[in-house]
Amino acid sequence: MSKLILDSGVSRRALIVELVENGVIHSQSDLVKALARKGVKVTQATASRDLEELGAVRGKDATGVFRYQFIANTEVAATTLKNLVLEIDASGNLAVIKTPPGAAQLLAGQLDRAIKNGALAGIGSIAGDDTIMVISKSATGGSALAKAIDRFVSENQSMKRVR
Amino acid sequence: MSKLILDSGVSRRALIVELVENGVIHSQSDLVKALARKGVKVTQATASRDLEELGAVRGKDATGVFRYQFIANTEVAATTLKNLVLEIDASGNLAVIKTPPGAAQLLAGQLDRAIKNGALAGIGSIAGDDTIMVISKSATGGSALAKAIDRFVSENQSMKRVR
């Protein structure tokens, strides 16, 4: 059984990623309204900061309408490990991490290093575009591993995004 | 005296493409100045129109600096989900899907949406180039999940993807 370990519900940023991917965000005030409808109240200033962190950009689509979207091969602004983690779940021997689009490989590299150092009790990880799976040493260690990862990213605030 | 106005070979837009690709355009007024240095005089309004036309967008780069850049065009031909699924297997808490080369990311996106909607009992997925792993909520749910995915792709024949 899976449980959300980070926020009480889905984090605001995960929500934003979803909204942006659904293509319904045409401006920041759009985003503010969409979030409000989901019960998340923030101002345009925060929307601006979130979109920047997530690497979303505004451009016209095929029909000439402005839309926020994620750039392929994202180059995200310098950020922290914590900012790359949207959600952490666990199941069996796995911890599953959601990231902004394109950031999974990057974060996984850091986690792999932590595993080699012995800072995390995993046997390896695999990353796609926006999801990472970390495999625990123990058959039921996913949940504990998820917590350890949460701690790890909180403690390692500084990281420069490269590429 | 008559003024000689000509674009000798290089059009303004080609020049803009070059400037943007060199990563030296941080704002539209930057572009206006850069063009002026090359002997092309336009205003910010025209810069705005040109950039829009060319599909350039503004976002922060790795060093936290704003930069105009081109977004990759990831348009995919409309197809059906079913056509993208070659094989579904299960093991433990995982369902593993084989797809034609390059289609995994696309299909995974759809599955993720289904997961978010509650249509599939998974906690996330990871896609490579031609393989997707979907993680079940339950430690032994891989097999049931595989069947659910099979049903899902059969029931959702139409899929459209823009941009």
Add this chain to the structure above:
DNA sequence: CGATGACTTGCATAAATATACAAACCTAGG
């Protein structure tokens, strides 16, 4: 507790971008 420091957010405003409109500029046809 109470203080401290690191984050986060909103407010107010600056900065940047988009666009309505009018003038300038084509081009083709007579």
Add this chain to the structure above:
DNA sequence: CCTAGGTTTGTATATTTATGCAAGTCATCG
């Protein structure tokens, strides 16, 4: 030439986005 139609551009302004700063939050440590 002259005119009528479309296209491009600049001006002025509206719209949208970024950000300095202060206040609020939260965890930590003594």
